[in-house]
Amino acid sequence: MTEIIVVTSGKGGVGKTTTSASLSCGLARRGKKVAVIDFDIGLRNLDLIMGCERRVVYDFVNVIQGDCTLKQALIKDKRIETLYVLAASQTRDKDALSPEGVRRVLDELAADGFDYVICDSPAGIEKGAHLAMYFADRAVVVVNPEVSSVRDSDRILGLLASKTQRAEQGNGGVKEHLLLTRYSPRRVATGEMMSVNDVKEILGLDVIGVVPESTDVLSASNAGVPVILNEESDASRAYDDAVARLLGESLPLRFVDEQKKGFFARLFGG
Amino acid sequence: MMMNKPADISREPSRESAIDIRFGQVGLVQVRIRTTDPGAILDELTGRIATAPRFFERTAVCLDLSGLEKSPDVAEVRGVIDAVKRAGMLSIGLTTGSLGVEALSGALQIPVLSHFRPQNQPVPVVQPAPQPAESAGLPALMHHQTVRSGQRVYARNRDLVVTAMVSAGAEVMADGCVHIYGPLRGRAMAGAREDVTARVFCHEFHAELVSIAGVFRVFETIPPDLAGKPVQAWLDGDKLNFSRIGG
Numbered sequence: 001m002t003e004i005i006v007v008t009s010g011k012g013g014v015g016k017t018t019t020s021a022s023l024s025c026g027l028a029r030r031g032k033k034v035a036v037i038d039f040d041i042g043l044r045n046l047d048l049i050m051g052c053e054r055r056v057v058y059d060f061v062n063v064i065q066g067d068c069t070l071k072q073a074l075i076k077d078k079r080i081e082t083l084y085v086l087a088a089s090q091t092r093d094k095d096a097l098s099p100e101g102v103r104r105v106l107d108e109l110a111a112d113g114f115d116y117v118i119c120d121s122p123a124g125i126e127k128g129a130h131l132a133m134y135f136a137d138r139a140v141v142v143v144n145p146e147v148s149s150v151r152d153s154d155r156i157l158g159l160l161a162s163k164t165q166r167a168e169q170g171n172g173g174v175k176e177h178l179l180l181t182r183y184s185p186r187r188v189a190t191g192e193m194m195s196v197n198d199v200k201e202i203l204g205l206d207v208i209g210v211v212p213e214s215t216d217v218l219s220a221s222n223a224g225v226p227v228i229l230n231e232e233s234d235a236s237r238a239y240d241d242a243v244a245r246l247l248g249e250s251l252p253l254r255f256v257d258e259q260k261k262g263f264f265a266r267l268f269g270g
Numbered sequence: 271m272m273m274n275k276p277a278d279i280s281r282e283p284s285r286e287s288a289i290d291i292r293f294g295q296v297g298l299v300q301v302r303i304r305t306t307d308p309g310a311i312l313d314e315l316t317g318r319i320a321t322a323p324r325f326f327e328r329t330a331v332c333l334d335l336s337g338l339e340k341s342p343d344v345a346e347v348r349g350v351i352d353a354v355k356r357a358g359m360l361s362i363g364l365t366t367g368s369l370g371v372e373a374l375s376g377a378l379q380i381p382v383l384s385h386f387r388p389q390n391q392p393v394p395v396v397q398p399a400p401q402p403a404e405s406a407g408l409p410a411l412m413h414h415q416t417v418r419s420g421q422r423v424y425a426r427n428r429d430l431v432v433t434a435m436v437s438a439g440a441e442v443m444a445d446g447c448v449h450i451y452g453p454l455r456g457r458a459m460a461g462a463r464e465d466v467t468a469r470v471f472c473h474e475f476h477a478e479l480v481s482i483a484g485v486f487r488v489f490e491t492i493p494p495d496l497a498g499k500p501v502q503a504w505l506d507g508d509k510l511n512f513s514r515i516g517g
Contacts, residue, residue, distance in 0.1 A: 151419055154437045158418025202455075204416050204435055 002110035004117045005246075006136035006174075008160075010152030012123030014144045015181035018217055019239075020120035021049045022228035023140065026243030028083035029228075032115040035074065037105075038088035039132035040122035041096055047087040050077065051224025061089035064101030070108050079229065084114075094128040102131050125159060134164055138175040140208065140246075144182050145194040150202055153178075157203065177208035179242055184213040185258040196256050209242025211235050212255040298383075299326065300365065300484065301354060302334035306346040308353035315357035327358055332383050334365040341370040344377045351378070410446070417442055417456065424462070438478060447471065457481070458503075466505050471515070475501035485510050 007020040017040075024036035037060060038046035047053040058073035063086070070086075077083035086105075089096065109117050121132035133139060139160050143153040160167070160174045167173050180196060187193040196210055211217075214235040220227035228239040234255055241251050303311060319326045331354060335342060342350075351361045363383040364371050375382045411425035413432045419439030423430065430444035433451045440456035442448055447469045448460045454472035461468030461483035470480050475496045479488050482505040493512075500515045 151438060154419040154439070157416070158421045158437075158440075161415055161418065162421070202437070 002106075002114050002117060003138065004106060004119065004136050005138045005140060006119040006121055006133045007140045007142060008121035008129060008133055008156055009123065009142040009149070010125060010129075010156040011144075011149045014142050014149050015211070015217075016123070016142050017045050017049050017120055018221060018227060019140065019142050019179060019181065019211075020046060020118050021226035022236075022239040023243055023246065024083060024116070024118045025077075025080060025226045025228050026240055027116050027118075027246070028077070028080040030243065030247065031082065033082045033113060034116045034118065035084045035086060035109050035114050036118040036120060037086040038120050039097070039128050040120065041088045041092055041094045041128060042090065043122065044088035044090045046120050047075070047085060048224060049221050049226060050085050052077070052085055052087075053224070056087045059087045059089040060105070061092045061096040063105055064097065070105060070112075094122070094126065097128065097131050099131060099134065103135060106135050125155065129156075130159070130163060133160055133174070136160075136164060136174050137166065138177065138246075140177050140179050140242075141203075141205075142179050142181055143199060143203070145180055145188070145196075145199055147194070150194065150199055154203055157205070176205055177246070178203060178205045179209045179211070180207060181211045182213045183210050183255065185256060189258050196253065207253065208245045209238055210253055210256050211238040211242075298362075299329050299331045299359065300334050301331045301359075301361075302337045303350060304337040306338065306342045306350055308349040311350060312353040312356055315354065315359070319357060319359075329359045330362045331359045332363045332365055333361050335371060335374075336365065342374070344374060347374055347378060351380075410449075411444070413442075416452075419456070427463075435474075436472075438476075444468070453498075459486075460503075461505070468505075470503040471501075473500050474498050475512075480510065480512070482510060487512075 007016050007023065009016050020036055024034045028034040036046065036050070038044055041061060047056050052075045055075050058068040060073070062068045063070050063073045074084040074086055077085065106117060119132045119136065122128040141153050141156055143149050157176060160176060164174050178199065180199060183196070184193055188195045196207055200207055212234050214233055216230055216233035216235050217227050220230055227233060227235045230236050238255050241254060244251055305311065333350065333354070335347070354361050361380065363381045364375055366382055371382055408428035410429035410431045413423050413430065414434060416434040417423055417432060417436045417440040419437045422441040423432070423443065425444035425446065427445050429446035429449065430442055431449045431451070432442055435452035436442050436450055436454045436456045436458065438455040441459070442450065442456070443459040443462050445461065445463045445465060448458045448471070450458065450472040453474035453476055455476045455478065457479040458470045458472065458477060459481040460470045464483045466483040468482055470482065475498065476492060477489055479486055480503045482503060485505055485508055487510050496512055496514065501512055502515050503510060503512050505511070
């Protein structure tokens with residue numbers, strides 16, 4: 001049984017692609033067979049974050065238009081055996097995607113025995129984003145702890161509840177999860193940033209992960225190594241927790257509180 | 271005045287006809303003028319709009335001429351329409367109920383909209399619902415999911431009960447009362463077809479806008495005594511009242 005997970009947000013630049021890359025690596029690392037698809041046609045990024053940009057020969061649009069087979073377009077990850085990337089086309093626009101085409105690709109991935117298909121949605125609420133979410137079983141809504149991102153996520157959650165195949169068929173809808181990124185406990189403590197609880201309350205959903213603001217994310221992106229693979233990083237641990245929760249484990253949230261003061265600082269009330 | 275927006279619109283695609291004619295209800299702001307001086311109107315509209323600029327941007331408005339002392343002539347009304355337009359809103363009709371409005375409508379090629387209650391007539395505080403037979407029998411429309419930003423729920427000829435929250439940027443609307451057993455962060459409109467006895471109830475008040483029978487209030491900031499509290503809103507004459515409920 002293949003599960004289709006869309007990673008979406010409405011707003012751009014909140015960390016959808018970083019999240020798609022890390023979640024797919026995390027799932028694959030736990031032995032799942034995973035395909036991650038870049039739906040951002042014309043602004044292809046996922047292949048860069050995954051570090052396979054030089055191996056893109058055929059892309060998602062080529063498969064949909066029948067220029068090649070799905071097998072030819074799937075790029076096998078060099079680090080994890082069971083992970084495959086389907087890149088977006090850099091030269092086409094979003095009109096190249098069609099619902100029938102997307103359905104055919106997803107059906108074929110299911111027939112190939114993939115456990116998870118991660119759909120990396122483009123920003124916005126237009127065709128690309130719509131198609132990325134339409135066939136989803138679950139959604140990971142990536143949100144930054146600030147008002148405009150929260151508002152856009154709310155809009156996306158409304159679309160997930162109405163404009164998806166599951167919503168239209170009325171079979172329970174898409175299961176929704178929140179994932180906070182760029183979280184800075186220090187700025188929450190000073191009141192500059194919304195807290196996990198603020199976001200949870202406004203969106204009325206549970207949080208599947210809180211990824212702390214970290215310079216490791218940028219350097220990981222530039223190096224083409226999904227940040228989850230950088231074991232030293234808090235962001236990596238936070239993503240790995242999120243993967244575990246996606247798989248049904250229940251873990252306490254980490255990295256949501258300001259780091260404990262040292263013994264001397266506490267002693268002297270510093 | 272905010273009025274009801276959507277109606278049940280059938281989604282049947284038509285392959286034969288070049289057009290589909292559908293019946294729907296739209297949001298309308300009513301502007302009642304007491305002068306035909308375009309300068310005075312423009313000044314005052316600009317001032318009012320400044321409190322909620324995006325709410326009024328290119329809003330369709332209906333002109334209510336019933337507050338004028340004498341019937342205006344065509345040129346005067348044209349001046350008013352122009353002033354309203356310069357303030358950023360678009361006049362799309364005249365309300366009925368004032369003298370000579372039919373003639374003006376013909377001369378200006380602008381429709382007369384009949385559903386408005388001209389405000390110079392005394393507002394009955396307790397008024398039977400417009401279609402008592404229709405509205406009495408229908409059970410409330412139950413909505414159990416969060417109404418998210420950009421979504422709209424409308425209960426036609428009945429009450430609306432929402433058992434989840436109404437997000438900022440969402441709209442809930444009913445011809446009867448609106449009951450929200452959760453936070454109200456968006457807009458709530460009761461009495462969308464002019465039932466002045468309709469009320470809005472919510473469990474946690476953070477509304478952007480509340481309207482009853484077209485009388486509305488925009489909340490740029492929530493009064494501290496209402497914020498986050500269970501609140502009801504009702505209409506007393508032309509005044510929209512808010513109070514805490516349940517202690």
